[in-house]
Amino acid sequence: MKFQAPKGTxxxxxxxxxxxxxxxxxxxxxxxxxxxxxxxxxxxxHLGLYTAKSGEGIVSxxxxxxxxxxxxxxxxxxxxxxxxxxxxxxxxxxxxxPVKWFAVPxxxxxxxxxxxxLREFFQWNVDLxxxxxxxxxxxxxxxxxxxxxxxGLAATDVRVKVSHRVxxxxxxxxxxxxxxxVAGAFELLDRRDKMPPDEFTxxxxxxxxxxxxxxxxxxxxxxxxxVAGDLEVLARAAGVHASELAELEALRGALVAAGLADWxxxxxxxxxxxxxxxxxxxxxxEASGAERAIAGGGRYDGLVELFGGPxxxxxxxxxxxxxxxxxxxxxxxxxxxxxxxxxxxxxxxVSAGEPAAEEELPRLVARLRxxxxxxxxxxxxxxxxxxLLADASKQRARWAVILGSELAQxxxxxxxxxxxxxxxxxLADVTPTVRRPPAPST
Amino acid sequence: MKFQAPKGTxxxxxxxxxxxxxxxxxxxxxxxxxxxxxxxxxxxxHLGLYTAKSGEGIVSxxxxxxxxxxxxxxxxxxxxxxxxxxxxxxxxxxxxxPVKWFAVPxxxxxxxxxxxxLREFFQWNVDLxxxxxxxxxxxxxxxxxxxxxxxGLAATDVRVKVSHRVxxxxxxxxxxxxxxxVAGAFELLDRRDKMPPDEFTxxxxxxxxxxxxxxxxxxxxxxxxxVAGDLEVLARAAGVHASELAELEALRGALVAAGLADWxxxxxxxxxxxxxxxxxxxxxxEASGAERAIAGGGRYDGLVELFGGPxxxxxxxxxxxxxxxxxxxxxxxxxxxxxxxxxxxxxxxVSAGEPAAEEELPRLVARLRxxxxxxxxxxxxxxxxxxLLADASKQRARWAVILGSELAQxxxxxxxxxxxxxxxxxLADVTPTVRRPPAPST
Numbered sequence: 001m002k003f004q005a006p007k008g009t010x011x012x013x014x015x016x017x018x019x020x021x022x023x024x025x026x027x028x029x030x031x032x033x034x035x036x037x038x039x040x041x042x043x044x045x046h047l048g049l050y051t052a053k054s055g056e057g058i059v060s061x062x063x064x065x066x067x068x069x070x071x072x073x074x075x076x077x078x079x080x081x082x083x084x085x086x087x088x089x090x091x092x093x094x095x096x097x098p099v100k101w102f103a104v105p106x107x108x109x110x111x112x113x114x115x116x117x118l119r120e121f122f123q124w125n126v127d128l129x130x131x132x133x134x135x136x137x138x139x140x141x142x143x144x145x146x147x148x149x150x151x152g153l154a155a156t157d158v159r160v161k162v163s164h165r166v167x168x169x170x171x172x173x174x175x176x177x178x179x180x181x182v183a184g185a186f187e188l189l190d191r192r193d194k195m196p197p198d199e200f201t202x203x204x205x206x207x208x209x210x211x212x213x214x215x216x217x218x219x220x221x222x223x224x225x226x227v228a229g230d231l232e233v234l235a236r237a238a239g240v241h242a243s244e245l246a247e248l249e250a251l252r253g254a255l256v257a258a259g260l261a262d263w264x265x266x267x268x269x270x271x272x273x274x275x276x277x278x279x280x281x282x283x284x285x286e287a288s289g290a291e292r293a294i295a296g297g298g299r300y301d302g303l304v305e306l307f308g309g310p311x312x313x314x315x316x317x318x319x320x321x322x323x324x325x326x327x328x329x330x331x332x333x334x335x336x337x338x339x340x341x342x343x344x345x346x347x348x349x350v351s352a353g354e355p356a357a358e359e360e361l362p363r364l365v366a367r368l369r370x371x372x373x374x375x376x377x378x379x380x381x382x383x384x385x386x387x388l389l390a391d392a393s394k395q396r397a398r399w400a401v402i403l404g405s406e407l408a409q410x411x412x413x414x415x416x417x418x419x420x421x422x423x424x425x426x427l428a429d430v431t432p433t434v435r436r437p438p439a440p441s442t
Numbered sequence: 443m444k445f446q447a448p449k450g451t452x453x454x455x456x457x458x459x460x461x462x463x464x465x466x467x468x469x470x471x472x473x474x475x476x477x478x479x480x481x482x483x484x485x486x487x488h489l490g491l492y493t494a495k496s497g498e499g500i501v502s503x504x505x506x507x508x509x510x511x512x513x514x515x516x517x518x519x520x521x522x523x524x525x526x527x528x529x530x531x532x533x534x535x536x537x538x539x540p541v542k543w544f545a546v547p548x549x550x551x552x553x554x555x556x557x558x559x560l561r562e563f564f565q566w567n568v569d570l571x572x573x574x575x576x577x578x579x580x581x582x583x584x585x586x587x588x589x590x591x592x593x594g595l596a597a598t599d600v601r602v603k604v605s606h607r608v609x610x611x612x613x614x615x616x617x618x619x620x621x622x623x624v625a626g627a628f629e630l631l632d633r634r635d636k637m638p639p640d641e642f643t644x645x646x647x648x649x650x651x652x653x654x655x656x657x658x659x660x661x662x663x664x665x666x667x668x669v670a671g672d673l674e675v676l677a678r679a680a681g682v683h684a685s686e687l688a689e690l691e692a693l694r695g696a697l698v699a700a701g702l703a704d705w706x707x708x709x710x711x712x713x714x715x716x717x718x719x720x721x722x723x724x725x726x727x728e729a730s731g732a733e734r735a736i737a738g739g740g741r742y743d744g745l746v747e748l749f750g751g752p753x754x755x756x757x758x759x760x761x762x763x764x765x766x767x768x769x770x771x772x773x774x775x776x777x778x779x780x781x782x783x784x785x786x787x788x789x790x791x792v793s794a795g796e797p798a799a800e801e802e803l804p805r806l807v808a809r810l811r812x813x814x815x816x817x818x819x820x821x822x823x824x825x826x827x828x829x830l831l832a833d834a835s836k837q838r839a840r841w842a843v844i845l846g847s848e849l850a851q852x853x854x855x856x857x858x859x860x861x862x863x864x865x866x867x868x869l870a871d872v873t874p875t876v877r878r879p880p881a882p883s884t
Contacts, residue, residue: 002750003491003528006516009484011529014543017480032785033811035818038459042451042562043485043518043548044505049445063486063516065507067552074448074505076485086445087453098821101456106485110509120484131821135804146811257804259812308444343474362577362699369475369588370701376477379540379573 008119015338020122022334022341023151023321024104027124030147031102034139036126039101041083047073049082053276053306063110076108079318080125081303088129089309097130102143107320116292116323126297127316129304134254137280137299140315142258144284144295147319152333158294160260161224161267162282164247165298168271171220171238175213183275185209189217190273221269227252227261234266251280276300280315286327294327295319346373347434348392348417349401353381357403364401364412364430371431393417399434450561457780462564464776464783465593465763466546469566472589473544476581478568481543483525489515491524495718495748505552518550521760522567523745530571531751539572544585549762558734558765568739569758571746576696579722579741582757584700586726586737589761594775600736602702603666603709604724606689607740610713613662613680617655625717627651631659632715663711669694669703676708693722718742722757728769736769737761788815789876790834790859791843795823799845806843806854806872813873835859841876 005011012020031038044065050058062075077083080103088099103125113119124147128140141160148158169182177185185207192200204214220238225231231249235242248266255264264282272281279299286294297317304312328334335341349365351357358381368375376395378388385402392400402413406424414433415422425433447453454462473480486507492500504517519525522545530541545567555561566589570582583602590600611624619627627649634642646656662680667673673691677684690708697706706724714723721741728736739759746754770776777783791807793799800823810817818837820830827844834842844855848866856875857864867875 003488005484012482014479017482033816037456037784040454040459042447046445060510063507065505068502259808366701374475
C-alpha cells in the first residue's frame with residue numbers, strides 16, 4: 001500500500017522541520033521582545049464562527065465536517081482572527097489593557113494549491129487589543145519587522161506598505177464612489193490584479209469609478225512615498241488636499257520614533273479587501289514585488305464586538321510560513337540543506353569493540369544525557385574507530401568519546417572534533433569537559 | 443453573537459499556553475539530548491491511511507471529511523504512527539540507520555470527551571527505526587523517562603510497566619489460547635477493565651480462556667517484579683518456566699545499563715491491545731494507578747512494510763499532554779497560575795509624563811528591543827510613577843527605566859526591581875546595564 005500526503009499539505013522531514021522551527025523561533029522571539037504573550041485555540045471551530053465574520057461565501061473555501069452521529073458543523077480554521085475575537089469576547093471583563101497576544105497556529109484552505117499558497121500552512125498572528133493610535137499601530141508593525149530582521153532580512157529586501165482606511169476612503173469618495181459603495185470599492189481595488197482589465201473596468205464603473213477616476217487612482221497607487229518623504233507628492237497624485245492624508249502624517253511620526261522609517265513607505269494601493277479593517281492597514285512585500293505578500297494586517301476595531309464582546313480597539317497582522325520561506329531561500333538566508341539548522345550533538349560516544357567498552361557505552365551515554373547533554377553514539381562496535389569518528393563528524397558532534405583499551409585504567413580518549421586535538425582523560429572527567437564548549441579552532 | 447470552543451477542545455490563554463509550552467519543551471529537550479530529530483506531517487491524511495492500519499472500525503472514531511467538490515476522503519489524524527510509517531516508507535532508500543525521529547503534533551478523536559481524554563490533544567511521539575534489540579528498546583524507554591524527570595517527576599511518582607509480546611504470547615498459549623486467537627486475546631486482555639466482568643468471562647471463554655486460566659492470568663498480572671528483582675517469582679505466578687521469560691531477562695540488562703532500573707517494573711498485564719506490536723511493550727502510569735496511562739508504546743516491526751516500505755524494525759511511544767498535565771498538577775509540579783511560567787521582561791520603561799519623556803519612550807523601547815531584550819512599557823503617561831512601577835513589578839520586569847526630568851541632562855533613572863536599588867545613569871548606559879542580569883537580591 002502506498003500513500004502520499006494530501007495535495008497541498010507537507011511532510012516535514014528533519015531538514016524541512018528545522019527550517020520551519022527557525023522561522024517560528026524568529027516569530028516567537030520577536031513577539032516576546034515586544035511583550036506579547038502566546039495563545040492558541042482549537043484547530044477546528046464551529047462553522048458559524050467563520051460565516052458570522054465572512055458570510056456564507058466563505059464555506060466553499062473551508063474544510064468543513066460533522067462528527068459521525070453529531071449535529072454540529074465544524075470547520076478547520078482558515079485564519080486566527082475569529083478565534084482570537086471569540087477568546088477576547090469571552091474574557092473581556094478580566095483581560096488587562098492592553099491585551100498583547102501572539103499565536104503560531106496552522107491554517108487550512110480548501111483552495112487549489114498555488115506557489116506561495118497551500119492547503120495547510122503555518123501563520124504567525126500578532127494582535128494588540130484595547131488601545132488605539134499611531135504609536136500602537138507602529139508597535140504592531142514593529143514586531144513584524146523585528147522578526148524579519150532576526151531572519152536576516154534588511155530594509156532593502158522588503159517593503160512595509162502602509163495605508164489608512166480613512167484616508168483611502170476620502171480618496172475613493174473624491175474619485176466619485178458613493179458612501180455606501182466604499183467597502184465594495186476597497187474589495188474591488190484589492191483584487192484589481194486578479195481579474196481581466198475589462199471586468200475590472202466594468203465593475204469599477206458600477207461602483208461609480210469612471211475611467212478618468214480609475215486613471216487618477218492608478219496614478220495615486222503608483223506613487224509611493226517613503227515615510228521620511230513628502231506626503232504632498234502623494235496628495236497631488238491622488239488629487240486630494242494634503243490635509244486629507246492627516247492619518248498618514250500622524251503615522252509618520254510614530255513610525256520614525258519606532259525606528260521603522262527605513263522599512264516603511266506609504267502606498268494608497270494597499271486597501272486590504274476585508275471589510276472589517278477600520279484604520280491603518282499594511283502589507284509587507286518582497287522589495288522587487290516578487291511573490292505574494294509576506295504579511296498583511298491592520299486595525300479592526302469592530303470584530304470583538306461582533307463576537308459578543310464590548311467594542312474593542314484592535315490591531316494585528318498575519319505572516320505565513322510559505323511566502324516567507326520562498327523569500328528567505330531566494331535571498332540565500334536559509335541553508336541549502338536545512339539539516340545544518342539541526343541541533344549539534346555535544347558528544348558522540350564510540351566503542352572500539354572490547355566487551356568492557358560495549359558494557360560501558362550505554363552507562364556513559366545515560367550519564368551524559370542525564371546531565372542534560374545532547375549525546376549520540378555508535379550502534380555497532382568495530383575496531384575501525386576511524387569509520388566511527390567519520391560518523392561523529394558527519395553528525396557535527398563537538399566531541400568524540402572513544403571507549404578503547406584505556407578503559408581498563410578507567411580512562412577514555414576524548415577528541416575535540418573541531419581542532420582534532422585528542423587526549424586521554426579519566427571517565428569521571430568526561431561530563432565536565434564535554435559540558436564546557438571546546439576551544440574555538442584556529 | 444456568542445461562540446464557544448467546540449466540545450472537547452481547548453482555548454489556550456497565555457497561562458494555559460505557558461503550561462503547554464513547558465511540557466512541550468521537556469519533550470523536545472529530552473528528544474534532542476537522546477539524538478532524535480523533529481519531524482511533522484499534515485494535520486489531516488487520506489482516510490485510507492487509517493483504515494489500512496486499523497480497519498474500517500476506526501472510521502467512527504475519526505473526524506473525516508471531503509473538500510467541497512472533491513472526491514478524496516480525509517481524516518484529522520488520530521495518532522502519528524501511520525504518518526510516520528508512510529514518511530519512512532516513502533524515503534526508505536535514503537534514510538540513515540537508525541532513523542531517530544520525534545514529533546509533537548496535535549491529534550483528534552471523535553469520541554465523547556472524558557477526564558484525561560479530549561477531542562483535540564497534543565502528543566509527543568518518539569520512534570527509532572532500523573535497529574532492534576533490548577538496548578534499542580531501553581534507549582526509547584529512556585527518552586520517555588528523561589522528559590518526565592525534566593518535568594520534576596521522580597521514579598517514585600510513576601511506574602514504567604514493561605512487558606514483551608513474545609513472552610506474553612507464551613503465557614497466553616500456556617493458558618489454553620490457540621495460536622490464531624493470541625492477537626484477539628491480547629486485545630481482550632487490554633480492555634478487561636473497560637467491560638462488565640460477565641462479558642469479559644464470556645469473551646475469554648470463546649478465545650479458549652477457561653475460568654481457571656483467567657485466574658492464573660490474573661495472578662500473573664497482579665505480580666509485578668522490579669527490574670532488579672527475581673523473574674522466577676513472575677514465572678511461578680504465571681505458571682511458566684523462567685526460561686519462557688527470556689525476553690524480559692534480556693531487557694533487564696539493557697534497562698539497568700541505561701540507568702532505568704528504579705523507574706521500571708515487569709508487568710505481564712501490559713499487553714497493549716493494538717495488533718501491530720511485535721516485541722517489547724510498555725506503559726507509564728502514575729504510581730498509585732490514578733488517571734489513565736501517561737504514555738504507551740512498543741516495538742512494531744511490521745508497520746513500515748504495511749505502508750509500502752521494506753521490513754523495518756521499529757520502536758516508539760506516544761505521550762499525551764492531557765493525562766501528563768493532570769499528574770503534574772496533582773504532584774504540585776505546575777504553578778497554580780501558569781502565568782508564572784511566562785517569560786519575564788528584561789525592562790519596563792515608564793514615562794513620568796513630560797513631553798520630552800513621551801517623545802523618548804518609543805525610541806528607547808525600540809533600541810532596547812533591537813538589542814534583543816524583552817521590553818514592555820507604560821501606555822499612559824502619568825506623574826504617578828509609583829503606580830507605573832507597581833505595573834512593572836506586577837509584570838515581573840527585572841529593571842524599571844524611568845524617563846523623568848533627568849532626561850534634559852540625557853539621563854534616566856534605572857531601578858533594579860528585585861533589590862529596589864535605584865540610580866541615575868546616562869541614556870547610553872541603559873542597554874548594556876539591562877543586558878547584564880541584575881545582582882541577586884539579598
